[in-house]
Amino acid sequence: xxxxxxxxxxxxxxxxxxxxxxxxxxxxxxxxxxxxxxxxxxxxxxxxxxxxxxxxxxxxxxxxxxxxxxxxxxxxxxxxxxxxxxxxxxxxxxxxxxxxxxxxxxxxxxxxxxxxxxxxxxxxxxxxxxxxxxxxxxxxxxxxxxxxxxxxxxxxxxxxxxxxxxxxxxxxxxxxxxxxxxxxxxxxxxxxxxxxxxxxxxxxxxxxxxxxxxxxxxxxxxxxxxxxxxxxxxxxxxxxxxxxxxxxxxxxxxxxxxxxxxxxxxxxxxxxxxxxxxxxxxxxxxxxxxxxxxxxxxxxxxxxxxxxxxxxxxxxxxxxxxxxxxxxxxxxxxxxxxxxxxxxxxxxxxxxxxxxxxxxxxxxxxxxxxxxxxxxxxxxxxxxxxxxxxxxxxxxxxxxxxxxxxxxxxxxxxxxxxxxxxxxxxxxxxxxxxxxxxxxxxxxxxxxxxxxxxxxxxxxxxxxxxxxxxxxxxxxxxxxxxxxxxxxxxxxxxxxxxxxxxxxxxxxxxxxxxxxxxxxxxxxxxxxxxxxxxxxxxxxxxxxxxxxxxxxxxxxxxxxxxxxxxxxxxxxxxxxxxxxxxxxxxxxxxxxxxxxxxxxxxxxxxxxxxxxxxxxxxxxxxxxxxxxxxxxxxxxxxxxxxxxxxxxxxx
Amino acid sequence: xxxxxxxxxxxxxxxxxxxxxxxxxxxxxxxxxxxxxxxxxxxxxxxxxxxxxxxxxxxxxxxxxxxxxxxxxxxxxxxxxxxxxxxxxxxxxxxxxxxxxxxxxxxxxxx
Numbered sequence: 001x002x003x004x005x006x007x008x009x010x011x012x013x014x015x016x017x018x019x020x021x022x023x024x025x026x027x028x029x030x031x032x033x034x035x036x037x038x039x040x041x042x043x044x045x046x047x048x049x050x051x052x053x054x055x056x057x058x059x060x061x062x063x064x065x066x067x068x069x070x071x072x073x074x075x076x077x078x079x080x081x082x083x084x085x086x087x088x089x090x091x092x093x094x095x096x097x098x099x100x101x102x103x104x105x106x107x108x109x110x111x112x113x114x115x116x117x118x119x120x121x122x123x124x125x126x127x128x129x130x131x132x133x134x135x136x137x138x139x140x141x142x143x144x145x146x147x148x149x150x151x152x153x154x155x156x157x158x159x160x161x162x163x164x165x166x167x168x169x170x171x172x173x174x175x176x177x178x179x180x181x182x183x184x185x186x187x188x189x190x191x192x193x194x195x196x197x198x199x200x201x202x203x204x205x206x207x208x209x210x211x212x213x214x215x216x217x218x219x220x221x222x223x224x225x226x227x228x229x230x231x232x233x234x235x236x237x238x239x240x241x242x243x244x245x246x247x248x249x250x251x252x253x254x255x256x257x258x259x260x261x262x263x264x265x266x267x268x269x270x271x272x273x274x275x276x277x278x279x280x281x282x283x284x285x286x287x288x289x290x291x292x293x294x295x296x297x298x299x300x301x302x303x304x305x306x307x308x309x310x311x312x313x314x315x316x317x318x319x320x321x322x323x324x325x326x327x328x329x330x331x332x333x334x335x336x337x338x339x340x341x342x343x344x345x346x347x348x349x350x351x352x353x354x355x356x357x358x359x360x361x362x363x364x365x366x367x368x369x370x371x372x373x374x375x376x377x378x379x380x381x382x383x384x385x386x387x388x389x390x391x392x393x394x395x396x397x398x399x400x401x402x403x404x405x406x407x408x409x410x411x412x413x414x415x416x417x418x419x420x421x422x423x424x425x426x427x428x429x430x431x432x433x434x435x436x437x438x439x440x441x442x443x444x445x446x447x448x449x450x451x452x453x454x455x456x457x458x459x460x461x462x463x464x465x466x467x468x469x470x471x472x473x474x475x476x477x478x479x480x481x482x483x484x485x486x487x488x489x490x491x492x493x494x495x496x497x498x499x500x501x502x503x504x505x506x507x508x509x510x511x512x513x514x515x516x517x518x519x520x521x522x523x524x525x526x527x528x529x530x531x532x533x534x535x536x537x538x539x540x541x542x543x544x545x546x547x548x549x550x551x552x553x554x555x556x557x558x559x560x561x562x563x564x565x566x567x568x569x570x571x572x573x574x575x576x577x578x579x580x581x582x583x584x585x586x587x588x589x590x591x592x593x594x595x596x597x598x599x600x601x602x603x604x605x606x607x608x609x610x611x612x613x614x615x616x617x618x619x620x621x622x623x624x625x626x627x628x629x630x631x632x633x634x635x636x637x638x639x640x641x642x643x644x645x646x647x648x649x650x651x
Numbered sequence: 652x653x654x655x656x657x658x659x660x661x662x663x664x665x666x667x668x669x670x671x672x673x674x675x676x677x678x679x680x681x682x683x684x685x686x687x688x689x690x691x692x693x694x695x696x697x698x699x700x701x702x703x704x705x706x707x708x709x710x711x712x713x714x715x716x717x718x719x720x721x722x723x724x725x726x727x728x729x730x731x732x733x734x735x736x737x738x739x740x741x742x743x744x745x746x747x748x749x750x751x752x753x754x755x756x757x758x759x760x761x762x
Contacts, residue, residue: 096709133738136711217701220708237737245739246721253732255725347741351726354743360730385698461703461746462730463710466739 037086044128046094047467049156053186054091081196131161138227146212150202151179158183165239173234187473280324288317311504330484338472356444357451362392369399398443403557414581503552541592541642591645598641602634676748683719684752691749
């Protein structure tokens with residue numbers, strides 16, 4: 001891939017057209033102290049490099065939260081102009097038009113127009129444009145102008161445009177559009193200071209009246225014609241257009257070859273999650289064992305030592321140990337997104353998803369659900385049609401999320417031999433792949449049933465840009481992977497840790513009476529709950545310890561691992577994943593282990609998911625439906641698995 | 652799938668020697684031409700004709716834009732990827748029926 005389009009090596013002189021920005025006396029006339037930060041909103045069409053520009057402008061100074069009242073992710077960052085003015089930069093969801101078609105796009109429209117509850121209108125709107133694909137970008141810029149806010153156009157990816165021999169008369173275009181234009185290369189931080197300066201200057205111009213209203217088809221065409229006219233007058237078409245994207249697509253979008261490549265990619269992804277993350281896991285396990293040992297030596301024997309070592313350190317440690325796998329999985333997802341392959345995957349999958357009554361776009365939320373159903377469910381807002389979206393939300397938790405990995409890993413490593421098939425395929429990885437396949441197939445089948453039996457309506461049109469391939473930017477990818485990791489850690493730190501403490505308490509209290517025989521946990525609340533559920537779960541082969549683990553496992557699936565650890569550690573023995581695996585192998589029959597896996601494929605063992613569904617659908621009806629159908633499926637699946645395994649002699 | 656006969660030539664640009672106006676939905680890979688009209692049939696269902704038309708226009712399907720079908724899906728040759736001026740856009744043949752195209756005289760000829 002040494003062709004110019006795919007490398008980022010070429011140097012170029014950045015052009016800029018922001019004449020008012022160069023004021024030599026401005027340093028003296030510093031802004032008065034206590035001036036509030038300028039509010040800057042970044043808007044742009046999808047794939048224009050907006051997020052990369054946001055990262056270049058704000059660096060690590062970012063806050064990820066939600067917009068008030070809705071669940072669209074709100075990314076804000078801080079920046080300082082070369083003259084010392086503070087900026088608060090808002091990264092808005094990508095959109096082709098202010099005519100919002102989804103909740104995300106509605107946020108962009110309302111933010112630009114200053115209609116968002118709890119948010120003031122932006123002082124400056126920066127329209128980010130991909131310099132190699134100006135038509136749609138200029139049309140959006142023209143539409144944004146009607147919002148009346150002072151504007152700056154960031155001509156991003158100017159390096160690629162230059163290499164293609166695309167000539168843009170920036171000065172002329174700036175005059176025609178009536179806004180300053182700054183050329184940028186977000187991934188290399190080029191033009192960032194000039195852009196910040198242009199924003200500061202633009203903020204001094206008086207906002208015009210907002211005249212935007214939803215454009216009709218004819219008005220959209222008129223805007224497009226205007227954009228076309230600007231391009232004809234100010235842009236010379238590329239002398240060396242990008243040919244790599246077309247050549248790659250001949251393979252990657254080939255009707256048969258493309259699907260083969262996609263399947264291979266998914267296979268490599270799951271093998272990588274297993275094989276690449278293992279050494280890191282061992283490192284973390286070792287670290288936490290050392291920590292628990294060190295701290296334990298300092299504390300006197302008794303309930304406090306047990307609390308610190310068994311509840312706090314072991315609890316968090318046995319969850320943290322899976323962070324490497326989660327990061328590897330997100331690395332793949334984010335890489336595929338940044339390279340531009342995700343849209344191709346949606347293209348290849350559209351007919352298959354359509355066969356199950358899902359939209360091709362549902363592929364992305366469902367693939368994200370493999371990391372965690374929560375971002376996956378939140379990503380369903382790219383699907384505008386309510387029923388398409390609800391169907392995707394309902395089936396998203398059936399895909400194998402990363403929180404199942406700890407549970408699967410534990411059971412698989414305890415019951416599946418660590419051998420290689422044909423010398424390179426891990427048998428454990430193969431079982432894992434089977435569990436993933438079951439998750440995908442059941443998600444598609446349930447979607448099919450929902451769409452063909454309960455809702456038979458027209459589905460959303462599939463309309464999606466296939467962006468030019470780009471080499472991913474290491475820093476951007478790293479930042480995004482880290483952000484996801486942080487979100488996981490925050491969950492581990494709050495929900496999971498508090499649940500671990502609760503489980504430890506349930507398993508310890510009340511203390512066994514003096515002179516009692518048998519393990520202490522038999523006398524605890526956990527024992528009581530486990531025994532109470534026993535008759536219900538006995539037909540599917542669950543012991544009372546397994547039943548106990550399911551209760552804290554409701555907070556987050558991975559908690560079940562820590563809970564099993566607590567249950568078995570409390571009833572005698574030390575705990576780390578390896579030791580716990582041995583404990584399970586000696587306490588459980590293979591049939592029970594398989595039934596437990598089957599249960600975990602389907603069961604709604606995640607209160608956070610149900611909470612997010614409630615927030616996303618604004619009703620308790622949908623989480624209730626989700627809980628009911630998933631518990632039913634889980635019970636049936638575990639029952640069939642257990643009975644079959646027992647009949648085959650694995651009981 | 653939208654057929655030629657559904658299109659009323661009086662409404663669009665007059666047909667020329669280069670061939671009759673064709674719905675983009677019936678083209679095969681390599682089919683190229685220029686858009687003469689974007690209009691969804693009244694019975695488009697789902698979102699309604701006007702909304703489908705606006706979405707197509709937003710994605711760059713506008714009159715006079717050059718189009719070429721560059722990729723087809725495996726099952727039923729659906730969806731299709733369209734080279735549209737300087738971008739590539741994917742859509743299903745169902746919606747492509749709203750895009751009416753005057754084909755180039757020589758299929759596959761490089762300008």
